[in-house]
Amino acid sequence: MNTEQTDEHLRRRVTAHSALADVTRLRIVDLLAVSDRSASELGLTLGIASNLLAHHLRSLEHAGLVTRRRSEGDGRRSYLSLNAHDAWLLREAGAGTAQVRASRVVFVCTANTARSHLAAAAWRRVSDIPATSAGTHPGAAIHPGALAAAERHSLDLPDVAPRPLDDPVGRHDLVVTVCDRAHEELGGRDWAHWSIPDPVPAHTDLAFDEAYDSVVGRVERLADVVTDG
Structure with a gap:
């Protein structure tokens, strides 16, 4: 077993779980589990102020759980999505949506x-x-x-x-x-x-x-x- 890879894996898990240790951030992850959303769409659904939402999104992006990309339609808009490479972390955290x-x-x-x-x-x-x-x-x-x-x-x-x-x-x-x-x-x-x-x-x-x-x-x-x- 490669000790360096194991340590890095553990660090990523710690970072992810730290970012997810918040009710609002868990709600964001649940909303993004099956659908990408713009920040304004997330804010409208969650009913929170834009500055508070931005704080939570920065935490999730810093942890590598969420990425954003510019819209190919309305270039003023960006869409947030879960990082597919860390899907195992999200499953471990119980992220998902209702049936x-x-x-x-x-x-x-x-x-x-x-x-x-x-x-x-x-x-x-x-x-x-x-x-x-x-x-x-x-x-x-x-x-x-x-x-x-x-x-x-x-x-x-x-x-x-x-x-x-x-x-x-x-x-x-x-x-x-x-x-x-x-x-x-x-x-x-x-x-x-x-x-x-x-x-x-x-x-x-x-x-x-x-x-x-x-x-x-x-x-x-x-x-x-x-x-x-």
């Missing part, structure tokens, strides 16, 4: 050409609850990079035409946006939001593989809390 019932999960992005299709395909691999994908402004076809990434990872991704988001969506549908623009366009009509960078502009295998990895990790977390209903 939610859904008859179908609908993954939404702007063009419905990459991220939303990958998310729906990844969901079908881990859950029997039906899933589909849609776009707020659907493109002409699934991006070849998404199809290639699915093939590399043995993910069954049908080459179907992008489709528009039904308006309104079904009463028992669970809507999850996987791009910032769609989330901001829906204005709160989605149940959860995942701020996943668009791989299409980069048009590289690496960009699509990173989108795939992000989608799969989040789908697995979501599947833990969604029950058939």
Whole structure:
């Protein structure tokens, strides 16, 4: 056993547990367990002042539990998400959210050409609850990079035409946006939001593989809390 790695692991655990030893910070982590949120969205849900929220977010970021990235839509906004690399720490701390019932999960992005299709395909691999994908402004076809990434990872991704988001969506549908623009366009009509960078502009295998990895990790977390209903 490598003593240095063990000591570093222990230090990270101490730092994480110290950051989580606060009711408000635990609530923040629970809210971020299945959905990324902006600071203003967190503040509205928690009902706390912006300066106090900023203090708690700094503690979580310093501990490496929370990261933030600039919106690809409204560049004035940033989204906070749990650090997937420290998911084991969050499980150890009991982070999570209450069970939610859904008859179908609908993954939404702007063009419905990459991220939303990958998310729906990844969901079908881990859950029997039906899933589909849609776009707020659907493109002409699934991006070849998404199809290639699915093939590399043995993910069954049908080459179907992008489709528009039904308006309104079904009463028992669970809507999850996987791009910032769609989330901001829906204005709160989605149940959860995942701020996943668009791989299409980069048009590289690496960009699509990173989108795939992000989608799969989040789908697995979501599947833990969604029950058939």
